[in-house]
Amino acid sequence: MNFELSDEQQQLADSVRKYLATHYGFEQRQAIVGSASGHSDATWHALAEMGLTAIALPEADGGFGGGALDLMPVMEALGEALVVEPLLDSIVAGRLVAQAGTAAQRAALLPGLADGTAALTLAYLEPGRRYAQAPEATTTRSAGDGWVLDGAKSVVVGAASAARLIVSARTDAGASLFIVDPRAAGVSLNPSRTVDGLRVADVAFAGVQLGKDALLGDAGAAQPHIDEALDFACALQCADAIGAMRHAHEATLEYTKARKQFGTAIASFQVLQHRMVEMLITFEQARSMAILAAARVDGATDAAQRRRAVSAAKVKIADAARLISQESVQLHGGMGMTEELKVSHTFRRLTMAGLRFGDADHHLERFAQAD
Structure with a gap:
């Protein structure tokens, strides 16, 4: 499997990261989270202008006909910045309308989703x-x-x-x-x-x-659509968690290089080097599983194959999120849980990543039942 991004995917991910670095820094995010609405209209419209709300919609409905693999680098960037705007949930709802809706329903709802004027x-x-x-x-x-x-x-x-x-x-x-x-x-x-x-x-x-x-759609015919949409959502949630894990690892690595004890950077201590390496290996394994889940959501030949890949990825993501988030906090010491440090909020993001769309126990059971 090719784990490299295409030129178009890389350019889009770079554009999203550039925007977030300028307009969605940690202090700006904290102000958004603490606002009355809990989200930023300016950020939402900016994401829509970059085409993010339209990527997964069919071209006939004003979208780009993309899939989970196209959205994965975008979700990683959103996870890194801890974006709270509900892009994932709106994309998933729009996907259901595109798959099950009549022409009139799609025409009424999807153009507004694509241009950012009407979230679902x-x-x-x-x-x-x-x-x-x-x-x-x-x-x-x-x-x-x-x-x-x-x-x-x-x-x-x-x-x-x-x-x-x-x-x-x-x-x-x-x-x-x-x-x-x-x-x-x-x-x-x-x-x-x-x-x-x-x-x-x-x-x-x-x-x-x-x-x-x-x-x-038709009465009584929705369950296959719901199941597929939630597998799509779970795969993208895994990608979001990968972005948060990347930040947790990189921030912890920088901290251990800067923090000194006995006149020496703690990054030089062998026991901490082992822990940082374990974090990196866990991250790479989780990212590989997230890519597999996205690929299966886009191209699985049957629902059971899709379910197994998504559940396997979610189990790995949940375990990796717990290890990396806990290690990042512990290696930062007491300051790792303070409101002023982004790592503490990344810990919370990764905690929720292990629970949304099913926790590890739920997906272990589902994996065993998928055949």
């Missing part, structure tokens, strides 16, 4: 059901010409800033997807913030009236 997000997790991907507690029933939606979704990233929610719900025919306005009557949001600074919300639906055109 996927609401699929349910209270008390951990990482279950099939809807159960959220239900819809037909009513006249439309639908009535009831239930709840948990930890919906970017719900407050999204123009539309893509909501999974159970119908008589099975798992289905619906387009829901988060400001519609009967929809209530309980916002909060994750440990790594993302703005999320628990969303409740109480007798929400939906038109017949709110159904995305």
